Amino acid sequence: MTVLSAKNITMQFGGLTAVDQFNLELSANELVGLIGPNGAGKTTIFNMLTGVYVPTMGEIVLNDQSIIKKTPHEIVKLGASRTFQNIRLFKDLTAVENVKIAYHNFIDYNMVQGMFRTKKFWDEEKKAQEECMKLLDIFDMGEYADTLAKNLPYGQQRKLEIARALASDPKVLMLDEPAAGMNPNETAELMETIHFIRNKFDITVLLIEHDMKLVMGICERIIVVDYGKTIAEGTPDEIKNNPDVIRAYLGD
Amino acid sequence: MDHNKKKAYLVNTVAVVALYLVFFLLIQTKTMNNYFVGIAIMTCIMIIMAMSLNIVAGFLGEMALGHAGFMAIGAYASASFSMVLIDSGLPLPHLVILILAMTVGGIVAGIFGFLIGTPTLRLRGDYLGIVTIGFSEIIRIFFINFGPTGGAAGLKGITRLVNFHNVYWVTIVITFLIFTLGRSKHGRAIISIREDEIASEAAGIPTTRYKVLAFSLAAFFAGVGGALYAHYQSFLEPSKFGFMFSIEMFVIVVLGGLGSLTGSIISAIVLTVLPEMLRSFAEYRLLVYSLVLIIMMIFRPQGIFGRSEFSLTAFIESLIQRKNVKNSIGGGEAS
Numbered sequence: 001m002t003v004l005s006a007k008n009i010t011m012q013f014g015g016l017t018a019v020d021q022f023n024l025e026l027s028a029n030e031l032v033g034l035i036g037p038n039g040a041g042k043t044t045i046f047n048m049l050t051g052v053y054v055p056t057m058g059e060i061v062l063n064d065q066s067i068i069k070k071t072p073h074e075i076v077k078l079g080a081s082r083t084f085q086n087i088r089l090f091k092d093l094t095a096v097e098n099v100k101i102a103y104h105n106f107i108d109y110n111m112v113q114g115m116f117r118t119k120k121f122w123d124e125e126k127k128a129q130e131e132c133m134k135l136l137d138i139f140d141m142g143e144y145a146d147t148l149a150k151n152l153p154y155g156q157q158r159k160l161e162i163a164r165a166l167a168s169d170p171k172v173l174m175l176d177e178p179a180a181g182m183n184p185n186e187t188a189e190l191m192e193t194i195h196f197i198r199n200k201f202d203i204t205v206l207l208i209e210h211d212m213k214l215v216m217g218i219c220e221r222i223i224v225v226d227y228g229k230t231i232a233e234g235t236p237d238e239i240k241n242n243p244d245v246i247r248a249y250l251g252d
Numbered sequence: 253m254d255h256n257k258k259k260a261y262l263v264n265t266v267a268v269v270a271l272y273l274v275f276f277l278l279i280q281t282k283t284m285n286n287y288f289v290g291i292a293i294m295t296c297i298m299i300i301m302a303m304s305l306n307i308v309a310g311f312l313g314e315m316a317l318g319h320a321g322f323m324a325i326g327a328y329a330s331a332s333f334s335m336v337l338i339d340s341g342l343p344l345p346h347l348v349i350l351i352l353a354m355t356v357g358g359i360v361a362g363i364f365g366f367l368i369g370t371p372t373l374r375l376r377g378d379y380l381g382i383v384t385i386g387f388s389e390i391i392r393i394f395f396i397n398f399g400p401t402g403g404a405a406g407l408k409g410i411t412r413l414v415n416f417h418n419v420y421w422v423t424i425v426i427t428f429l430i431f432t433l434g435r436s437k438h439g440r441a442i443i444s445i446r447e448d449e450i451a452s453e454a455a456g457i458p459t460t461r462y463k464v465l466a467f468s469l470a471a472f473f474a475g476v477g478g479a480l481y482a483h484y485q486s487f488l489e490p491s492k493f494g495f496m497f498s499i500e501m502f503v504i505v506v507l508g509g510l511g512s513l514t515g516s517i518i519s520a521i522v523l524t525v526l527p528e529m530l531r532s533f534a535e536y537r538l539l540v541y542s543l544v545l546i547i548m549m550i551f552r553p554q555g556i557f558g559r560s561e562f563s564l565t566a567f568i569e570s571l572i573q574r575k576n577v578k579n580s581i582g583g584g585e586a587s
Contacts, residue, residue, distance in 0.1 A: 050454065076456035084454070090447035092559060093440075100437075101444045102455035107437045111465075114436030115429045121436065128437075168456045 001028045002061075003204050004049070004080065004172050009058030011044050011228075018044045020228040021058070026172060031198055031205045033219035035212075037248055041228040042208045043085060046176055049206075050082045051075040063171060077105060079171035083161045083178060085208075091150035095141060095160050098149055099132040102167035106131075132167065138200065139163050139193070155186040159193065166201060173197070175207040179214050187211055191218050216240070224248065260565045267564055268424055279416060289416050295524040296416075296423040297480050302504040302516040303430050304473030309502065310511035310559075311434060312466040313446030314373075315381035319474055319501045321388025322361045324493035326475025327482035328401050330357030331410045334483065338411055350413040350483060354422070357479030358472045364391075365471020366464060373463045388498055395490035406489035407482075414484035422480065426473060431513055433469070442466045443511075503541060507548055509555030514562035519555075 006024040010017065019041040026032060036042050047053045049060060051072040060067050067075050081102070090098050100107075107128050109120045136142050139159045144152060149160060158178060165173055178194070179187045191214055198205050209215045215222060216236040224232040224239060226248040232239055239245055275292065278284040284292070301323060308316040330353035337349055344352075372383045396404045433439045441462045444452040453459050482488055504523050508515030527537050548555070 052450075071458075072453040073456050073458045076454065081456070082454055084451070088448050088451035088454070090444050090451065092447060093443065097440065101440050101452070101457065104437055104441055105456055109437070111433070111436070111438050114438055115432045117432055124437075164455060 002026065003028050003063065004206075005061050006045075006049065007059045007061075009045075009048055009055040009060060011041070011048055011053055012056045018228050019048070019055075019225075022225070022228070022230060024049075024223070026204050026206060028171075028204060029198065029202060031194070031218060031220050032207070033215040033222045034206060034208045034225065035210070035215055035222060036225040040225045040248075042225060043176060044228075045225070046082065046174055046208060049174060050080060076168050076170070079169075080174065081165040081168050081170040081172075082174040083158075083165050083176055085176040085180060087157050087161055089149040089157055089161060089164070092148060094146050094148055095152065096129070096132050096136060096145040098160060098164050099135055099167045100128055102164045103128055103132055105168065135163050135167055136160075138197075155182060155189070158182070158190070162193070162197070166197065170203060172204045172206065173201075175205065175209075177208055177210060179209055179211045182211075187214055190214070194218060256565075260563070263565045263568065272420055275416065275420065291525060291528050292416055293414060293419050293484055295521055296419045297477050297484070298501075298504065298524045299423055299517050299520040300426050300477040300480065301474060301501050302508065302520040303427060303513055304470045304477060305501050305505050306508075306511065306513060306516050307430065307433070307442070307466050307470040307473070309505050310509075310513075310516075311439060311442045311446065312463060313510070314463075315377060315502075316384045316467070316470070317381045317495075317498050317502055318368075318384035318386075318388030318391075319470070320493040320495070320497040321384075321391040322365055322471040322474035323478035323481065323497075324388075324391055324395060324488075324490065325364050325471075326357035326361040326478030327488055327493075328395060328407065328478075329360035329475070330354060330479035331407055331482040331488060332401060333357075334411060334413070335409065346411075346413050347418060349411075350418060350479075353413070353483060354476045354479040357482070358475040361475025361478065362468045362472035365468040365474075369464045369467030369471075373460070373467060385495060385498070388493070389495065392490050392493050395493075402488075404490065406487055408487055410482055410486045410488070412483060412486040414480055419480055419484070422476070426476065427513065427517070430473065434513070438462070438465065446511075500541075503545060507545070507555055509557040509559060511559040512555065512557035512561055515555055515557035518557075518562075 002025055004024070004026040006022060008021045008023060009019060010021055011019040022045055034042050034045065044053065048055045051067060051070050051074070054069055062075065062078050062080055065078060067078060090101060107124050109124050113120050133142060133145060136145055141156060141159060141163065144156060149157065152160060162175065162178065175194070179190055182190060194205060194207070195218055197203070219236060222234065222236055222239045223230060224245050231244045231248055232242045234242070279289060301319065305316065305319045308314055333356040334349055334353040337344070337352065368387050372380060375383055395401060401407045434443070441457045442465070444455065444457055445459050445462060449459055504519050505516055507523065508517070508519035530537065530540065
């Protein structure tokens with residue numbers, strides 16, 4: 001079953017074509033990697049899939065609904081959430097508050113009930129606190145719940161961002177360079193985490209990554225882009241030996 | 253509600269009632285004359301203004317320099333409303349009229365906040381600051397030229413409905429409401445926009461809606477503050493609601509700490525009472541203002557409280573703890 005599909009999406013910035021007729025099909029519970037040299041257009045593809053940019057041409061369908069011209073928060077509601085290449089946490093809020101903000105749409109009370117603190121407010125807040133703590137515990141971050149996000153170690157910040165992305169209960173999780181800046185131990189741990197959440201939450205994961213060990217290690221399918229075009233697609237072994245890929249990375 | 257929260261509610265309620273009783277006694281025994289009561293009333297109004305501005309400046313993190321405009325709208329709307337209501341001869345108690353007038357003032361200002369916020373909140377930072385200055389000036393000039401509310405000569409003959417007792421409780425209620433707002437899911441959404449707008453949108457928060465909401469709520473409470481001001485002064489002149497007044501409120505918020513309501517309260521008290529105490533140096537008021545600001549920006553750029561809140565329960569607990577530590581040390585020496 002296809003969860004997310006993109007047909008011929010193209011993004012032009014003035015005269016520059018950053019992404020040219022890109023196609024993507026993500027099935028349920030798949031783990032797909034998107035790789036390519038610097039400036040190949042990977043993050044632009046991400047930004048189109050999450051509504052930050054509106055593609056110049058093409059069609060994107062998420063859970064049988066077109067998401068062209070939908071705002072990022074509407075797309076989150078439809079079931080696709082993301083993390084960022086440069087970590088974007090709510091730095092001056094605690095870890096659990098970070099997760100609670102993404103849990104927003106599942107907390108059911110209106111502003112008046114919130115301001116007058118009716119029973120509903122207390123019940124819903126209690127539920128939110130428990131659910132968000134559960135999520136943090138899955139990432140072994142329970143002890144950091146009341147630590148300000150900016151005071152967390154780097155690896156924990158990455159994990160918190162993934163936890164926050166999961167709090168909105170997505171069908172598709174998009175990770176933009178989750179291993180950037182991590183040491184080999186942290187990367188290994190992250191690989192396990194990604195595998196684990198894919199199975200635990202039964203979601204589709206699409207990730208951009210430069211760390212080949214990570215990509216080759218966990219992805220079932222890899223898409224290689226260069227100059228905004230798909231140059232290869234296949235299993236890690238096929239990609240490793242593809243002459244086009246080798247040329248894109250190493251030159252002729 | 254768990255045990256600690258219940259205790260916090262109890263402590264704060266006791267403190268609020270105790271403070272009220274102190275003022276009540278001071279006023280009843282005439283220890284506080286009318287002049288000081290007047291300062292206390294103005295302080296309460298400024299506390300409301302500062303806290304409402306804090307919703308935009310502190311929670312949302314946007315620069316809004318037109319708060320006096322919303323106050324003017326609330327003041328004029330509520331004053332016109334109460335004058336009509338009293339003229340109609342309905343036998344309503346004064347408190348009811350005041351509550352209705354505050355509601356009207358708040359709602360009208362809130363609507364204007366919504367109307368002004370919707371197009372302008374696409375702007376950020378200093379651009380938004382300039383646009384809000386523009387809007388509040390438009391409002392002021394409008395009232396100068398608007399005949400039915402007295403024009404430049406001002407609106408006279410508003411019944412004085414505000415006294416210390418009702419303004420105190422209104423301030424307490426509004427403090428409670430803004431405080432709980434900041435700790436509800438809506439407040440969290442607004443604060444997340446301040447922290448990182450892109451991440452907030454990616455976390456599923458409809459940022460535009462929450463920005464407009466914050467702006468409208470701030471305007472609503474500013475309108476309530478304006479209503480109290482109108483029914484305390486019983487006279488309104490447009491020149492009062494100029495640019496300098498907006499800046500004055502912004503200074504209070506910055507000085508108290510952007511995002512800290514208790515900071516706003518304390519700095520509103522200081523910056524309202526201090527100039528009154530320095531009446532004889534009235535000309536130097538702005539000089540002192542700028543001096544205080546410069547010193548603050550050098551030594552404590554985050555404001556008195558930064559983003560944290562002063563908690564009475566935590567304060568009392570730390571006092572008790574210190575005493576216990578002292579006692580146990582004392583006991584140790586004795587044995």
